[in-house]
Amino acid sequence: MVKKYIAFLLILTLLLFMLTGCYDSTGIENFYYIVALGIDKSEKDDNLITLHVQNAKPSSSSESSSAQSNESKIYSVDCRTIESGINILNNYLNKKINLSHCSAIIFSEEIAKEGIKNFINTLGNDTEVRSTCNVMISSKSSYDLLDNVTNSSDSFSSRLYDYILNSVDYTGYTIDSTFNNFSSRLNNEQTQATAIYALVNEDTVQNFGAAVFKEDSMVGTICALETIAHLMVTNHLEGCMIPITNPFDENHVIDVNLRKVKKPDIDVRLENNAPFIKIDLSLQGSINSSGEEFDYTNPDNIKKVEDTCNEYIQELIRTYLGKITKEYRSDIAGFGGMLSSKYLTIDDFNKIHWNEIFENSNYEVHVHTQITSSQLLNKE
Amino acid sequence: MPSSNYKMQKYEAICLILIVMVSKLILNIPYYIIDSVGTGAIINMIYVGVIGLIFILILNYLFQRFPNSDIIDVSEYLGGKVLKTIVSIIFIAVFLFVAYITLSDFANMLKIIYFEKSPLIFVLLFFMAGILISNLIGFKAIVRTICFVVPFTIISILLALFAVYDDFSLNKFTPFFGYNFQTTFVNGLLNTFSLYIITYYYFLMPLLKDSFHFQKITTASYAISWVLLFLTVISILTIFPIENETEPINSLYLLSRKITLGDFVQRLDAIFILLWLISIFCYLSVSIFMVNRVFAKLTNLSDSKMLTFSSTSILFGLCLLPFNIALGHILEDVVYKYLIIALVFGINFIIMILANLKFKFKKGNSMIHYG
Numbered sequence: 061m062v063k064k065y066i067a068f069l070l071i072l073t074l075l076l077f078m079l080t081g082c083y084d085s086t087g088i089e090n091f092y093y094i095v096a097l098g099i100d101k102s103e104k105d106d107n108l109i110t111l112h113v114q115n116a117k118p119s120s121s122s123e124s125s126s127a128q129s130n131e132s133k134i135y136s137v138d139c140r141t142i143e144s145g146i147n148i149l150n151n152y153l154n155k156k157i158n159l160s161h162c163s164a165i166i167f168s169e170e171i172a173k174e175g176i177k178n179f180i181n182t183l184g185n186d187t188e189v190r191s192t193c194n195v196m197i198s199s200k201s202s203y204d205l206l207d208n209v210t211n212s213s214d215s216f217s218s219r220l221y222d223y224i225l226n227s228v229d230y231t232g233y234t235i236d237s238t239f240n241n242f243s244s245r246l247n248n249e250q251t252q253a254t255a256i257y258a259l260v261n262e263d264t265v266q267n268f269g270a271a272v273f274k275e276d277s278m279v280g281t282i283c284a285l286e287t288i289a290h291l292m293v294t295n296h297l298e299g300c301m302i303p304i305t306n307p308f309d310e311n312h313v314i315d316v317n318l319r320k321v322k323k324p325d326i327d328v329r330l331e332n333n334a335p336f337i338k339i340d341l342s343l344q345g346s347i348n349s350s351g352e353e354f355d356y357t358n359p360d361n362i363k364k365v366e367d368t369c370n371e372y373i374q375e376l377i378r379t380y381l382g383k384i385t386k387e388y389r390s391d392i393a394g395f396g397g398m399l400s401s402k403y404l405t406i407d408d409f410n411k412i413h414w415n416e417i418f419e420n421s422n423y424e425v426h427v428h429t430q431i432t433s434s435q436l437l438n439k440e
Numbered sequence: 441m442p443s444s445n446y447k448m449q450k451y452e453a454i455c456l457i458l459i460v461m462v463s464k465l466i467l468n469i470p471y472y473i474i475d476s477v478g479t480g481a482i483i484n485m486i487y488v489g490v491i492g493l494i495f496i497l498i499l500n501y502l503f504q505r506f507p508n509s510d511i512i513d514v515s516e517y518l519g520g521k522v523l524k525t526i527v528s529i530i531f532i533a534v535f536l537f538v539a540y541i542t543l544s545d546f547a548n549m550l551k552i553i554y555f556e557k558s559p560l561i562f563v564l565l566f567f568m569a570g571i572l573i574s575n576l577i578g579f580k581a582i583v584r585t586i587c588f589v590v591p592f593t594i595i596s597i598l599l600a601l602f603a604v605y606d607d608f609s610l611n612k613f614t615p616f617f618g619y620n621f622q623t624t625f626v627n628g629l630l631n632t633f634s635l636y637i638i639t640y641y642y643f644l645m646p647l648l649k650d651s652f653h654f655q656k657i658t659t660a661s662y663a664i665s666w667v668l669l670f671l672t673v674i675s676i677l678t679i680f681p682i683e684n685e686t687e688p689i690n691s692l693y694l695l696s697r698k699i700t701l702g703d704f705v706q707r708l709d710a711i712f713i714l715l716w717l718i719s720i721f722c723y724l725s726v727s728i729f730m731v732n733r734v735f736a737k738l739t740n741l742s743d744s745k746m747l748t749f750s751s752t753s754i755l756f757g758l759c760l761l762p763f764n765i766a767l768g769h770i771l772e773d774v775v776y777k778y779l780i781i782a783l784v785f786g787i788n789f790i791i792m793i794l795a796n797l798k799f800k801f802k803k804g805n806s807m808i809h810y811g
Contacts, residue, residue: 398611404621405624406615
């Protein structure tokens with residue numbers, strides 16, 4: 061009996077190798093791995109888009125590591141859809157474009173303002189696109205952004221976009237907009253989508269706040285500081301540094317490093333058919349530098365810095381709320397979802413027409429900052 | 441003991457039921473639940489879960505007078521050979537139908553994700569070979585494999601839940617009563633179709649080593665299955681907004697694509713697919729085993745092993761029928777739904793009640809033993 065099983069297993073093992081046909085085998089040499097995909101409106105025809113793909117060329121130098129490269133190449137094509145563009149490029153490159161290492165999908169601001177749901181759905185339907193791939197909006201064309209990244213002095217690699225976008229963890233000047241989150245929020249009526257907004261200058265690229273969407277179209281941007289407010293309200297703040305006016309000398313600023321202590325306490329309710337948003341934030345901070353003589357051991361000094369910090373952040377959040385409610389009318393913070401928890405059914409919630417009344421929102425913001433450290437110095 | 445007459449231990453029986461539930465989770469059943477009741481899915485799942493539990497307790501009571509019997513034996517007791525034949529044919533058809541939609545759906549998903557260039561028939565043939573071999577080796581092999589696979593598959597589903605931890609927010613489940621009370625509690629009653637595992641309870645008793653454990657096995661397996669279903673619904677509700685117009689072909693697969701362990705381990709979906717593939721293999725093997733068993737009972741065959749060739753061929757033939765998205769959707773979301781409800785909560789339950797009444801009012805009865 062045991063012999064039978066052994067023979068059976070042997071046959072199976074042999075079959076395993078014999079059945080792996082090579083007629084349709086594909087290896088990495090058959091694929092053209094791209095690190096970023098750019099989509100612009102075509103300059104030639106309004107009905108066309110221009111698709112750019114960027115890849116990292118493997119370095120020929122034996123000294124460089126395999127994952128790094130100093131070179132990259134951008135190919136562009138005018139097409140009607142993303143898939144048709146990729147097909148044209150497949151034909152041109154004689155290799156199949158593979159999106160599994162694509163770490164950024166970049167739309168120009170112009171095309172984002174017209175709506176990008178179709179593009180996102182097309183890419184979402186592609187098994188190669190990673191859910192962690194980032195969605196970015198370029199202030200100029202996506203080609204400009206790709207080109208500037210290529211020409212930057214940093215060594216180019218497939219991880220370059222990841223490094224650029226990781227700054228959200230320590231600056232708070234931009235947001236984390238992975239493909240998965242972006243596509244899911246693009247269709248969500250209760251929370252509108254946001255994406256990283258990249259400011260393209262002559263030869264530099266800077267992550268500058270966030271692009272604000274309403275439904276599937278971009279309606280505006282929030283600046284870097286407002287993005288900090290956005291991260292605070294949505295409980296996504298990892299850490300940030302803000303310069304506040306020195307309460308003892310208005311000509312100087314104090315750099316304060318802030319972190320969240322706990323989840324923000326947000327209450328959304330309806331008052332006279334207008335949303336009333338009450339936000340309570342608790343933050344913890346450390347003073348990095350006062351820029352002049354300062355005694356950190358004096359409790360009164362610390363109290364004054366805390367109060368100044370509270371006022372500064374309260375004002376920042378009010379500006380942010382004013383922008384998203386009155387100017388853009390786009391609920392990117394998900395206040396609608398918070399209010400919906402007070403209703404028993406979706407039908408009841410729909411009766412208040414949240415998207416229409418959101419612009420009438422009133423708000424009250426309280427910030428409690430606790431300065432706990434002055435880094436390495438007790439006195440400056 | 442011949443392998444086909446193998447009797448299951450408690451743990452093995454629970455795993456067998458769990459593999460049936462897992463196969464339903466892997467397909468789009470949790471998404472259809474959410475689609476029908478929206479954010480009311482949590483309340484609806486609790487509601488459906490309680491109904492299912494009450495049903496199972498009643499079923500346990502009804503089976504007390506028929507130890508070592510399955511629904512085929514009970515229907516023979518109730519309505520003679522005619523009813524036995526009708527019920528057997530219905531069950532053969534249902535087992536084959538559910539196996540067919542499971543296999544078609546999963547094979548199509550595999551083809552889309554990994555075997556874009558290969559003809560579907562190749563993918564199907566690998567499944568067929570697996571089902572055939574497992575059933576020829578015997579029920580014992582199937583059960584032991586299931587016991588090995590189930591813990592890993594459950595871990596994979598739990599990992600999918602952890603994957604959405606960052607996105608988890610109570611606001612995503614509100615308003616708690618969904619679209620309205622009618623969709624959650626009246627239309628939502630149709631979501632009992634997700635409790636397909638109950639179909640297997642009707643056949644479990646004779647397969648147990650000790651039928652006195654039937655009650656414990658059904659209750660425990662039902663509770664674990666419900667928890668898995670509930671967790672999957674929560675995970676999917678967390679990442680798919682209910683207003684979303686897009687409908688995924690497989691929501692659990694999309695969920696698994698989100699799983700990353702730091703920056704280094706990404707795209708774990710490949711491992712998940714492998715686990716789910718083995719689970720589907722196990723489930724299909726059990727389905728074909730059930731088809732063979734019912735057919736053998738119907739025709740009084742002593743050994744059902746050789747029936748595997750014909751039942752697998754029928755399944756293969758069904759899967760070769762032209763399949764398109766619209767047909768698949770109708771089969772899964774409409775036909776499957778009503779069929780399971782009619783079968784589990786309708787026909788079988790009525791047979792069990794009537795058989796109990798017959799037992800009660802027929803004088804000089806002692807417990808009925810079959811098997």
